[in-house]
Amino acid sequence: MKNLIIIIFLIYTFSIMNCDGRYRSQKSHQQVLVDNKLFDSFSKQVQYIPEGYSEIVTDTILNNGYQIKMNYHSIETDYVLEENQTLNQIETAHHYKDFEAHLMVLKDDHLLINTLIDKSDFNKFENPSFWKKAIMQFLWVDYARSENNTLYLNTSFCTPDNQVCKDFVIKINEIGNLEIDAINLDEHIL
Structure with missing residues (x-):
């Protein structure tokens, strides 16, 4: 033993x-x-931009009778991928999350619009390759421009790789018609 x-x-x-x-x-x-x-x-670094869920909630009443409820938030399952390789053979993958906004507009306590605003609403203004890479940057109320019978919202879409941006105005009239116009048809670089 x-x-x-x-x-x-x-x-x-x-x-x-x-x-x-x-x-x-x-x-x-x-x-x-x-x-x-x-x-x-x-050898691969993955980064999500923004890192977590991001949300901006707007609930405002204008003196012309419009009430705007907007929930602008990141989409966790939809993103634009940009990959780079550094000198040390380390590959970086940046996942830029796309955004959308749930919009509810009332005029004198009467519901005009209850819709989702995303880049699919703007397809007719640009070629599909731009929309494949574009991300909604902002959606905001244009307080100064809004009138008694028309509410103005502005939005911007940019590509993260070269920062080409397209700006749009969304007009909502007092009977609930929504119209989208391009502000600038030329590219500008930030």
Whole structure:
């Protein structure tokens, strides 16, 4: 019994002494990661912009009788992907989340519009390749321009790769008709 314990102890000791990593001492860190199939997980950085759920809620009443309830928020399942590669062979993937806005407009306590505003509403103004990369940047009430019979909202769509932006005005009249116009048809760079 005593000999069995000594034999087990010797086998354990020799096995520990042989696990000192000498076989990796001449390899680079990158080669060790490749050998252990871990290189891909360390060579790609993924970033979500914004990192978490983002939301802006607007609930306002104008002196011309319009009441605007707007919930502008990020879409967690819809994003534009932009990938780059650095000098160290590290690949970065930026996932820019798209946005949409739930809009409810009332005039003198009468519901005019209850709709969702997203980039699909603006398809006729630009080619499909722009909309594939575009993200809704903002949706806001144009308080100064709004009149007694018309409410004005502004929105902007930009591409994250080259910051080409398209601006639009959304007009809602007192009977609930919604009209979208492009503010500028030329590209401008921020």
